[in-house]
Amino acid sequence: MNRYSLLVLLFAAVFFTSSCSSLLTSTRQSDSSPLVKLSQEAESQSQSETKPEQQTKPQNNQKTVVMVGGARISEPENHNCKVYLLEGAEELNLENRYFDIPVVYNDPVKKWLNYYLKRGRTYFEIYSERGGRYVPLLAKILEDNGLPHDLIYLAMAESGFQTKAKSHARAVGLWQFIPSTGRIYGLKIDWYIDERRDPVKSTIAASRYLKKLYDDYGDWEIAAAAYNAGEGKVNRAIRNSKTDDFWKLTKRRYLKAETRNYVPKIMALAILGKNLKSFGFEDIEFHGPLDYAEIDVPGKTDLVALAEELKVDVEEIYYLNPELLRWYIPPYMETYRLKVPVGAEVVYKECCEEKDFTATAFQRYKTPSATTINVVAKKFRIQPSVLEGLNGISARKLIAKNQEVILPFREGQNIKEAMYADLYERPRRHVRARASYKKQIKMAKASGQKIANPKEYYTVQKGDTLWKISKKTGTPLNVLINSNLSSVECRMIRKGDKIAVR
Structure with a gap:
């Protein structure tokens, strides 16, 4: 039984710890906010604007690289001790122009800065307030894993520092892990627990994933893009575009708009978060640390x-x-x-300590007729394995009429209250459409009918579906699908596709 007061982390979470503290020196008086505590500029007297090559040399034979722009790092194993100088943003009159991830000032970044300073200002203030609770903890874990502190802005972009944040793609938590990636990096996800929502465990998992991505690409901009879109999509974009420069990739059509906007969004949040006074965010009421x-x-x-x-x-x-x-x-x-x-x-x-708090106050369901655990589980939208464990009955075993089945809801609870909201979530329309599409393909493949030697083709128009094409051409739906499996099995049909119909 140990007490862990994380208050001390506020004072420990400075921009560079002892391993990197000798990189650069600063005479600026420190700001009291948690975000700025992480952003204390690692520069000589800001009034003199000393150039990087004139900075104090590191002690203990420690190698230091201060970079101006660019995202490529020649020695990935030392990336946590790199410093990037933001140039070209003199018009912003920033109190801090130093970062430990690449940050540039270009049109995409300006767009996000403008958003958070105007229409999205309230969102940034809310994110920053929550940051008071989580930033010290996240920064310490990132540091312990040899990663730059400024990656906290990736979490800010992902979730706004909200542990229960959930996306339409079923990504959850501060770092927005989808279930498959979360499990790969050691997070437990089942009916009872979702460690993607645990700020400590999810940050450790995110550190492992980000380190892997950086080791793969050697570039924080591409690594961040891969975190958002997945390595497969980024690898295809690099292969098809014949470039691994993120900003050149954004000019092509291979990355979705969400990913093209993702990296500049992180950079804009970093510029704002490390320069709160410069942008008039002096009255943010930061939440106390955990x-x-x-x-x-x-x-x-x-x-x-x-x-x-x-x-x-x-x-x-x-x-x-x-x-x-x-x-x-x-x-x-x-x-x-x-x-x-x-x-x-x-x-x-x-x-x-010696008392028994074993849960016993379970709701019970009396079966109106002979049934199985599988059927009861489907009725209450519960995983059959949960009912199997509670009742000690195989999911397929027949249950007699009027037999009581223990349900995992507490006595007096409404099964539609917030705790069980996940049981009643409906996928977004496009997700349901894709599921229906896949089911159609599976049923058609089972029929085995197809056009042996196609001679007539139909060009897919905007708004067409396989069912509509079947009606237009008079070709049975299953025959249409089986005759075009190479085109329709991997993805939904698109305008311009050629479909064999005769």
Whole structure:
């Protein structure tokens, strides 16, 4: 049972720690905000605007490279000790022009700066306020993994420092991991828990992923683009464009607009976040850093009952443990290290350590007729494995009429409340359309009918679907699909595609 007060991280999270502190020196008085604590400019007296080659030499034979523009780094293993000088932005009168990731001032970056200074100003202020809670923690983990502190602005761009942020692509958490990538980097994701929402574990996973991407590309701009779009899409864009320069790639059609905007968005956030006074963000009320204690509790612990005994609001437990999705600890865990408000660990040790808080207050469902766990699970939109574990019954085994099935909802809970919102989410329309399309293809392939020697072709028009083409040409849908599998199996049809119809 250990208390971890992260308040001290505010003071530890300076732009360069001891390993890099000798790179450059600064006489500027430090700002009190968490974002600016990470952004203390590593420059000589700002009034003199000393050139990079005139900077103080590093001590302890430490190699230092101060770069002006550009994203290429010749020695990737030392990338956490690089400094980039932002040039060409004199009109902004910045108090800090130094970064530890590449930052440029061009039209795409100007567009995002303009957005966050005008229409999106409130969003930036909200993100910055949340940053007070998470920036010290994230920066320390990035540093421990040998990565630049300024990558916190990637997290800011991804989620606005919101642990429960969820995208239409099912990306979740501060670092917006999709399920597959999250699992690859060691995050547990199931019905009970989603470690993408854990600020510590997700940042460790993001550090591993970002380090891998940087090692692959040797370039932070391309690495960030790959973080957003995926390595496959970026590799294809590089191969087809015959360039690995991010800004040249943005001029081609191989990267989606979201990815083309992603890197300049990060740079704009970094410029703003490290120059709050320059842009008039002096009145941001930063949230206090995370401060909590930890206790070890057994699997299947009822969090509601435990909170009542500790005399804390259960919402505080959920707030400190955003990765926990339900009202009890996953039953397959022997023990779980639970974060609790400071002081609650003392209460737990004095009154509750030996008490049994095993969850028992489950709702029950009486089957109206003979059925199976699979059918009940589908009715309540629950994974069959969850009901199997709670009831000790195989998902396919027949259950008699009027038999009680234990459900994973707590007594008195509405199964449509926020805790179970994920059970009732509907995919976006294009996701449903793609799923329907794939189902169509699968059914057609099972039929086996196709045109042996096509002689007549149809050019796909805007708004066409396979079903519409089938109706227009009189060709049965399954025959149409099977005769054009090379065109329709990998992706949905597009305007201009040639489809065999006779």
